[in-house]
Amino acid sequence: MKLDEFFVTGEPLIYGGMVAIVLVTSAIIFILTYFKKWKWLWQEWLTTVDHKKIGIMYILSALAMLFRGGMDALMMRAQLAVPNWNFLNAQHYNEIFTTHGTVMIIFMAMPFLIGLMNIVVPLQIGARDFAFPFVNAISFWSFFFGAMLFNISFVIGGSPDAGWTSYTPLAGAAMSPGPGENFYLLGLQLAGIGTLATGINLMVTILKMRAPGMKMFQMPIFTWSSLITCFIIIFAFPILTIALALLTIDRIFGSQFFTLTGEGLPMMWANLFWMWGHPEVYIVILPAFGIFSEVISTFAHKRLFGYNAMVWSIIIIAGLSFLVWVHHFFTMGAGAFVNSVFSVSTMLIAVPTGVKIFNWLGTLYKSKIEFSTAMLWALAFVPSFVIGGVTGVMLGMASADYQFHNSYFLIAHFHYVLIAGTVFACFAGLTYWYPKMFGLKLNERLGKWAFWFFLIGFHVCFLPQYFIGWDGMPRRIFYIMPEWFTLNFISTIGAFGMGIGFAIFIYNVYYSYRYSPREETGDAWGGRTLEWATPTPVPPYNFATLPEVHQLDAFMEMKEKGETTFEEKKLQPIHMPNNSGKPFIMMLILFFASFALVFEWIPLAAIFLAGGFIMMIIRSFDYDEGYHISVAEIKRLERERRGLDHE
Amino acid sequence: MSEQHVESRPLEYQSEQGRLNILGFWIFLAAELALFATLFATYAVLFGRTAGAPEPGELFEAKDTLIMTFLLLTSSFTCGIAIHEMRRGARNSLMTWLVITLILGFCFLGFEVNEFATYVQEGATLQSSAFWSGFFILAGTHGLHVTLGTVWMICLLIQLGQRGITKITSRKVFIIGLYWHFLDVVWIFIFTSVYLIGMVM
Ligand code: HEM
Ligand SMILES: [Cu+2]
Numbered sequence: 035m036k037l038d039e040f041f042v043t044g045e046p047l048i049y050g051g052m053v054a055i056v057l058v059t060s061a062i063i064f065i066l067t068y069f070k071k072w073k074w075l076w077q078e079w080l081t082t083v084d085h086k087k088i089g090i091m092y093i094l095s096a097l098a099m100l101f102r103g104g105m106d107a108l109m110m111r112a113q114l115a116v117p118n119w120n121f122l123n124a125q126h127y128n129e130i131f132t133t134h135g136t137v138m139i140i141f142m143a144m145p146f147l148i149g150l151m152n153i154v155v156p157l158q159i160g161a162r163d164f165a166f167p168f169v170n171a172i173s174f175w176s177f178f179f180g181a182m183l184f185n186i187s188f189v190i191g192g193s194p195d196a197g198w199t200s201y202t203p204l205a206g207a208a209m210s211p212g213p214g215e216n217f218y219l220l221g222l223q224l225a226g227i228g229t230l231a232t233g234i235n236l237m238v239t240i241l242k243m244r245a246p247g248m249k250m251f252q253m254p255i256f257t258w259s260s261l262i263t264c265f266i267i268i269f270a271f272p273i274l275t276i277a278l279a280l281l282t283i284d285r286i287f288g289s290q291f292f293t294l295t296g297e298g299l300p301m302m303w304a305n306l307f308w309m310w311g312h313p314e315v316y317i318v319i320l321p322a323f324g325i326f327s328e329v330i331s332t333f334a335h336k337r338l339f340g341y342n343a344m345v346w347s348i349i350i351i352a353g354l355s356f357l358v359w360v361h362h363f364f365t366m367g368a369g370a371f372v373n374s375v376f377s378v379s380t381m382l383i384a385v386p387t388g389v390k391i392f393n394w395l396g397t398l399y400k401s402k403i404e405f406s407t408a409m410l411w412a413l414a415f416v417p418s419f420v421i422g423g424v425t426g427v428m429l430g431m432a433s434a435d436y437q438f439h440n441s442y443f444l445i446a447h448f449h450y451v452l453i454a455g456t457v458f459a460c461f462a463g464l465t466y467w468y469p470k471m472f473g474l475k476l477n478e479r480l481g482k483w484a485f486w487f488f489l490i491g492f493h494v495c496f497l498p499q500y501f502i503g504w505d506g507m508p509r510r511i512f513y514i515m516p517e518w519f520t521l522n523f524i525s526t527i528g529a530f531g532m533g534i535g536f537a538i539f540i541y542n543v544y545y546s547y548r549y550s551p552r553e554e555t556g557d558a559w560g561g562r563t564l565e566w567a568t569p570t571p572v573p574p575y576n577f578a579t580l581p582e583v584h585q586l587d588a589f590m591e592m593k594e595k596g597e598t599t600f601e602e603k604k605l606q607p608i609h610m611p612n613n614s615g616k617p618f619i620m621m622l623i624l625f626f627a628s629f630a631l632v633f634e635w636i637p638l639a640a641i642f643l644a645g646g647f648i649m650m651i652i653r654s655f656d657y658d659e660g661y662h663i664s665v666a667e668i669k670r671l672e673r674e675r676r677g678l679d680h681e
Numbered sequence: 682m683s684e685q686h687v688e689s690r691p692l693e694y695q696s697e698q699g700r701l702n703i704l705g706f707w708i709f710l711a712a713e714l715a716l717f718a719t720l721f722a723t724y725a726v727l728f729g730r731t732a733g734a735p736e737p738g739e740l741f742e743a744k745d746t747l748i749m750t751f752l753l754l755t756s757s758f759t760c761g762i763a764i765h766e767m768r769r770g771a772r773n774s775l776m777t778w779l780v781i782t783l784i785l786g787f788c789f790l791g792f793e794v795n796e797f798a799t800y801v802q803e804g805a806t807l808q809s810s811a812f813w814s815g816f817f818i819l820a821g822t823h824g825l826h827v828t829l830g831t832v833w834m835i836c837l838l839i840q841l842g843q844r845g846i847t848k849i850t851s852r853k854v855f856i857i858g859l860y861w862h863f864l865d866v867v868w869i870f871i872f873t874s875v876y877l878i879g880m881v882m
Contacts, residue, residue, distance in 0.1 A: 296809065
């Protein structure tokens, strides 16, 4: 293979990207070397099995991916702002909308939420760690390397260009030759291993490791939403695994699952994809619901209204999410009966969702609302999400969908639900739990600036798109007609407003690191759930002594009774797992295996794959017993972090 | 759970980590179930789409598949005996039964390789049609699982030799037992819905 086939050539924007990558990488290497931080990086982060650190790495990576996906979005909007513009050519535009959608869903939204779950769920249920800390590290590195594999495609080999849904036959070997599509298939496959592992890990953690006395219906609502999300993951991700594997085998080894020859069935891909894909949208929205519920009840200073109804509606939504996938292709031609069935099941989802909306309103009703930044995100979510939901029901009417399908109306709908739901929740959750993660609050004034820019930008960007859709503009076109100009131009302005909001948010992280006062109590907002019962920064073992739980909002009860999680007399040595470099190395090897497979270098891929298995065998022979933290050490850590004097 | 209570349970359940791992593995099996269900559904959808390649009825052989079924079912049984011997604390007997299970597993794989090779000679390959892609990937995924299971079992045999029956090794053996029975269940579905139906239709 020639070098100019290996690297992407001929695009000024991509040369710019290459230069940026080289510069940033060298800067990082220089800084790490100059400040002698390599050892620190390896010992504290790359080998860690601590759920809180893993969560922070998830969130940092997700923010980087939000930046990348956001740049893609801005480039698309720039190209669509005016008619007859040639900022991007058709091929480049195809690649960008493909990577934008994939990056945002798979490598931004899901990891961000999983990162928050990593940090918060064990704390909320009074656990010392995940059930399987080592596996948790594997999960993170599989996501990380999967994301890296996908992201290098734009400089090496070329990006996929068949849309984030990768419909066959377009995405098959005949119509999309070359490595681009393979990057998509293998990047998602690699990351998917980690997601499934997290699902199992978290589910066992929640089912088995709750603090003494905590019943299922006393679990904080975010934990509930995480548990149900795990359930969806466990039954939906294997479908994706198979779909990706079949298409990979089609492309690389010439099987006939989705081909037009050999009696393959291209539509089967659409079915498999959406049998995973629709539940996937609930994987990213249910945890978001959980976050908003926590934030709203904390800042309304009230117990969550209708807790049981909340839990049951999450469960029902999860069940229904598996029964509606056909609404993504009513136009496939399955016939009136099939379409009607899926139309009705789709609309049914609106019922439990409506229940939740009323629960949030009920919590706010007659409460003393504290308008903190996190609360603003939650308050803005409710009406915005309702707009997305109502238009979703419109799309769910099969007959109407023949008009709306693949138009900008659809684009507006899913951005209303994904951004007002998931992205707002990520920002709300990060702001809310930030003190727990880093021991300081984000600056409120900057936070509100970021909020208003993002919120207004969001509506300016996506509200007009409903109307552009009605004007007949289809999605995935790179050239607009003059009569669509005004609304598109407004939409682009909004997109840049969101970009500014995001930039302020990131600046706020830096600003707060420099100037915010240290948060000493651990209970930054007057919280109601157990994560606020730990000191900050949270010690490696989370709870010095485990709390006894008798009711919902366990920490409120503890505060009333004057209890703490540091009962000196009850202290005992705490068992901890050792750090390990194996997860990182194992996933690095699988990264190389996948990379080789992307270029269809089969023998090389086989060698690396064998390396991955050898790592698993080595792990099987590894009887690492962990270590204990002594009582004296616990005392020292707790006193220091709680600001208590020495005796 | 009181200590008394814990002591009376089988060894693999006595440690906290043992209980967590076993539950985790059950949930993993649920995911595996979803995985195989997807493959079965794919196979069913592609049934009959042979595009001029041989029909399944022409190639499937009752005798060989019956032998394979017999081998795998027996191996599931011997694996059960192995767990029983583990509960008695009889290490050598446990290892013997695991070795027997392993040998049966290898025989099964031998038959499967032979079967695939025959089909390929007869002109039914992964590439020849959608139906045969579905067949090879479904049966092949099961075969791959069995192969991984044998490697895993060999690792555990070595560990049993090194360490004897401990809380950790017993947990590992118990878990591979679950895995092995699961593969058996999947095979029964393959036997009925692939081979039997394929021969009849
Ligand atoms: C700055 C904010 C954003 C802007 C301006 C933006 C813009 C766009 C545009 C213009 C498209 C249409 C591409 C086309 O089909 O021609 C699109 C598609 C898409 N976006 Fe966004 N987006 C943003 C944020 C997000 C976020 C946060 C998510 C997910 C959480 C997301 C998920 C998607 C998905 C899944 C598609 C579909 C891609 C496809 O089907 O090809 N977007 N976006
Ligand atoms: Cu859907």
